[in-house]
Amino acid sequence: MNRDEDGLPDPRLTGLTAGFVAEVRSRLDDGDVDRIRDLAEPLGHADLADLLESLDTRERGRLVQAIRGTFDPTVLTELDDSVRLEVVEQFDTVELAAAIANLESDDALYLIETLDDVHRIAVMQAMPAAFRAILEQGLAYPESSAGRLMQRDVVAVPGFWTVGETIDFLRRSQGLPDDFYDLFVVDPAHRPIGTVPTSRVLRNPRETRIADIMEDRGLGVPADMDQEQVADIFRRNDLVSVPVVDAAGRLVGAITVDDIVDVIDEEAEEDLLGLARTGERDIYASPLRTARRRQSWLLITLVNTILASIVISRFEGAIQEIVALAVLMPIVAAMGGNAGMQVITVMVRALAARDLVAGGTWRVIGKEVVVGVMNGLVFATVMGTIATLWFGDLSLGLVLASAMMFNMVWAGLAGTVIPLTLDRFDIDPAVAAGPFLTTTTDVLGFFVFLGLASTFLL
């Protein structure tokens, strides 16, 4: 049932398989336009975007030509920048403007945002004035705000209506969203006072009053709220949609959970890429662009290690006398750095998920220091013993153990305090905490180890 007549698996379930892509490629070579359309037709826009990305420029051009009649511009929002530009170039402005004006307002807005300046301005000009006005209003909200995410067409009914009146109204009305999952109940000032899932309207007798089956009383997110916070509200309250209100509390739109899934994905991606210090999310970007994007973070690594090298160079005499110090010193830095990154990751995640409730801060700092002491004892003992046996020198083992102990406790302290401090100053800890931390664990690790060695072993 999930296979089409040619035996290819349903791309909605599997995503694009190698077999499917190969089939499309060979048809593009043949120029078998009908078959190409048949293959592309059942694809969701994310899959079609993947397909476009996996083709080369010439193939991509042919595919777009084959399906341009039915091309859903939402696909553009899923494309990497470089590929999007190529595809957009194949449509003329009027065609693109007409297609976008057919989308729901949130999708249209999102798409307009992803276009480069030149195309955006041209497309906006070519649109019906009314739709352009709606987009311009949307663009007036801050980037990544609820106002940008929301869809403006919502179903709002007064609470004194009955189920029957509501159904009659819905059957009659034009200009409602295509599909919707909740109705919003509003007061005479158009302020949301409750939400009714559509299924309740279906299941209740015609004479039931809407106000009697509504829930989420008086919930409404301000249009200028940041999208991450909106996502958090969906998560914490298990919502399917939420009304958006203006400064006066009036209903101006609604956000649905499918948009929130994208926000959550984006957020997770940002944290992940931030922690690994790579600004890059586009695996299909040119090598030169990727290389450039990564350089700033590599430069920070370089400065960090040069600082560490300067510390080491202060102890050249000690190293010359006891060359074992050079052999063992990377261990102190690496263990501190890794232990610290574990703490930072947990903290970044806790801050992102808002797990760290008020008053929990000191408890978490204290806990991580204790964890540092515990693991410091374990690994200092293990590595101190190994070093003693390896170099036949108990004092060297003790110095190594002390330095490791110090650095792992430091990792627990710095691993909590650095992200919390950055967060307090509204700097994204996912991105900035790692470099800060490893600089301290490297510099302090080398300094304490080589310093103790100079003092006690020479």
Added chain:
Amino acid sequence: MNRDEDGLPDPRLTGLTAGFVAEVRSRLDDGDVDRIRDLAEPLGHADLADLLESLDTRERGRLVQAIRGTFDPTVLTELDDSVRLEVVEQFDTVELAAAIANLESDDALYLIETLDDVHRIAVMQAMPAAFRAILEQGLAYPESSAGRLMQRDVVAVPGFWTVGETIDFLRRSQGLPDDFYDLFVVDPAHRPIGTVPTSRVLRNPRETRIADIMEDRGLGVPADMDQEQVADIFRRNDLVSVPVVDAAGRLVGAITVDDIVDVIDEEAEEDLLGLARTGERDIYASPLRTARRRQSWLLITLVNTILASIVISRFEGAIQEIVALAVLMPIVAAMGGNAGMQVITVMVRALAARDLVAGGTWRVIGKEVVVGVMNGLVFATVMGTIATLWFGDLSLGLVLASAMMFNMVWAGLAGTVIPLTLDRFDIDPAVAAGPFLTTTTDVLGFFVFLGLASTFLL
């Protein structure tokens, strides 16, 4: 509007604020049970869970006693293990079993899964036999499968029904899910042949045939499909719910997007924690437990750095003669390690998001090697020059530059090939790729740098 009469902000919007938690705490001290109930009543279960976690054991006990009459057991699913056990202990088995039997089947199943063995068995015994049978059927599906996520009560109607017949049926029927967003259209063998959003039933005249307004024809995910793959299907097809089918293709349940939001969160968390090599997600776990969980990864770091130390020790003679080698060697390893981790993160993300479509593998490997050459050239030049000036030795600068160049190209190659290979063998690259990679960049980095130095500088 979003403030209650006491001026506290709406916790549904803000999550728990410090002021709110302080207010609850002081009422718990006073024993003002009515006020505590008023404060707790509007909280969603995620917020109530956060509140329980932020209290100490004594306060937690009092809060549970105050609200036990209306306690929603779904809250338990949001608690960290240690806190959950404490709360569960405060209910007797019969009470807990009755509360769980009132939940929808997917929530009940999820909750039962989170209980420890002792409580799970006791609670299952205390349940009505019919509900126990449903849970047992659910537990028979593999962990993290669609069968575990799905809700068994779904609305299924034949395609030849009209909108009017469907509404009449819904008004009449008992045992339907509380709220639902899609109806499933089934054929005589109970196989799903399409999906109808509830809003379409509301908006169309009574005489419209259901088959004429359905979409997503024939889409159904197998009950044993992994939840990550199900999440991917939701994302790619922008679904709100999806029918789940058994091996014969018959409709057995449905998964809704709110459960998928949790799966996406879990997935992102796993990738993030995996990359940072910490198995920990529970910031409130005891220090001993946290310390233990992190030890396995720190042990891997230790083994990795010991291997690197062994390589260094082979070159003790060279270091003794040119102590600048000890000063510079951490730079080679750190730059290779960081460049490689950037590549691995992008790869892990691409594999998780299934961005890496068929045939793209070689292209990505090639690209990352080119990026390695580009950034290798940049940083080898910079650092080679710095080393030359610092130690007044051009040969030393050239040796450092060559080693850095080698290690950064290696990082591009290993950073792509290692995660792809692990993925091929079904090993999670988020967790395993990092240690593999940094071992190679450390060991090879030191070996090439010190080896070149011994050959050309001594």
